[in-house]
Amino acid sequence: MEPEALLSVRDLRIAFHGVEAVRGVSFDVRPGEVLAIVGESGAGKSLTARALLGMLPPDAVVSGAIRPDLSAHRGRRISIVPQDALSALSPVHPVGDQLAAAVRSVSGLGRKEARARAVAALDRVGIPDAERKARAYPHEYSGGMRQRAVIAMATINEPDVVVADEPTTALDEDHRDQVLRVLGERREAVGAALVLVTHDMDVVREHADRVLVMYAGRLTELGSADEVLSRPRAPYTAGLLASLPQYAPPGRRLPSLRGTPPAPGALPPGCAFAPRCPLAEDACHRREPEPQEAEGRLVACHRWAEVPHPAVELFREQPYVSS
Incomplete structure (x- = not known):
């Protein structure tokens, strides 16, 4: 028996100025699974994923149903690993302070306890000398380390669902594998589901449980990654x-x-x-x-x-x- 879905999306439609960019997409997200959303640029995959978080532009007109609605619990029950880690982090605050702020936004922890959680989160994603690096600014991190830091931020509050929007696009193969491994480890550790938006079919083959293939804003194929790819x-x-x-x-x-x-x-x-x-x-x-x-x-x-x-x-x- 399949586990009950964490999220159910039904007939999702997203339009801009009367033109539909996502046209009637339906799917479920199950506990602990990796659901990959794939397709060429313009397929609507990132719009679909960001709709789960309520992060669409203000001129987007959305219809359909997303149950339950987790967008009001962003950072606690659902979080995002964005494509561009550098722009996702504030350049004027140390990375550790930003992670601690994420903790305090959803908990009653004091500054000292939140800081300790931040350092521990950086250590868990493989940031060397986490105590010292927590005091560093994003520009002092390498590209791979910045991506690990946003994974730490996305998982620090142990959300039910993590949305990773093209998290490896700007990385070389070594850093890509590293980031995906860290994402997988954190997903398993906190029991979260992962919605992985990607154009890389090799990533799907190596990491996904199920795959949603999109074209021109619609579902083209949805099923077990092993069956769809084979x-x-x-x-x-x-x-x-x-x-x-x-x-x-x-x-x-x-x-x-x-x-x-x-x-x-x-x-x-x-x-x-x-x-x-x-x-x-x-x-x-x-x-x-x-x-x-x-x-x-x-x-x-x-x-x-x-x-x-x-x-x-x-x-x-x-x-x-x-x-």
Whole structure:
């Protein structure tokens, strides 16, 4: 039996000036799991994640349901690890003071106790000489250490849900693995669920329990990460996987998805992915598919049953020619 959801999102819609950027997305977040939200730029994944925290711009018009609403408990029951750690930290206050302030904002602890909690949090995420580094300012930290510091801030009050919005985008591979390992350790230690927004399918493969694939503001595929990555049923998911080096056979070049995602205000009729899809037929250009049960996951595709195995063959057309 699956555990009861910590969060349930139903028919989430986010519009700006009458144009929908997120269009009817539904999913659950379960205790202790890593739910990855993936897709190309403009898919709506960061908007979806930030809606969980009530951190959308003031001109956003939001409908649908997020239950329970944790946005009023930001920092205590739900928190965020932002993409840009440097801009997330105040440049004029020591890092330890900022963590202590986060503790005091949700507890009755005094300054001394909050300070001790801050130093302990920095130590837990692997900041060396945490007592001394707590007195340092963000610009005195390396990029990887700053990212660890915001993870410490996001987890210091032991929230139920941590949202990590592209937390490794600006990091090299070593720092990426380091940050993801620390995030995983803290998630396990406090029992929190992690909503991981990323464009990196390798990160999904290595760290996610379930994956939500988004395209043009909608759910394209949602299911177990193992099942979705091993046998995708949506052509768009297959296209994302086809670009990974481990799927490249000898003598063939890495394929890529042709074209670009449509702008929210210029969606084509029918399925938004149809102009780029090798399986598209007339019906795909006329009618937008609704998410349906398909082999243990949700898929929004008219022709999901015809996606071959391995699905990445859909996008392999040209032999590799060395330059």
